[in-house]
Amino acid sequence: MSVPGPLIGVFGGSDPDPKDYLAAEVVGREIARRGGIVVCGGLFGIMEAVCKGAREQQGLTVGILPSDSIQQANRFVTIPIATGMGVGRNILIVRTAQVCIAINGRYGTLSEIAYALQLGKPVVALHPWLRVPGIEFAQTPAEAVDKAFQYLR
Helix, strand or coil: CCCCCCEEEEEECCCCCHHHHHHHHHHHHHHHHCCCEEEECCCCCHHHHHHHHHHHCCCCEEEEECCCCHHHCCCCCCEEEECCCHHHHHHHHHHHCCEEEEECCCHHHHHHHHHHHHCCCCEEEECCCCCCCCCEEECCHHHHHHHHHHCCC
């Protein structure tokens, strides 16, 4: 099966500060502008911002939801996937993504980072709240997306 673009996982918290929310919007726009597909948890905060940015560029967004209702997805999710798995859905986000970008966050984001590293998937961090060995750091949203796409070559 052919996918219409690279699958970029984006992780982050549901209650970000304004700086991280805006950074996530830029990340989403940059992913879509380069033909990538956003894969995220589909809810609010960073997930909403990255989907909003991608949709502004007519990009495709996939929200892998913790509940069993697609109605829980933020309004910028193109394809909602209801799992009914709660936080267990984090592994599905990581398994689906080819490369991952983490934007701040807390323990849910940390679990996604850990799954990605265990599975050998690259992780780029923007504004990390915790330094985790094995991840690459970026200073700007554009740099985070640049680094993510470099892994796809």
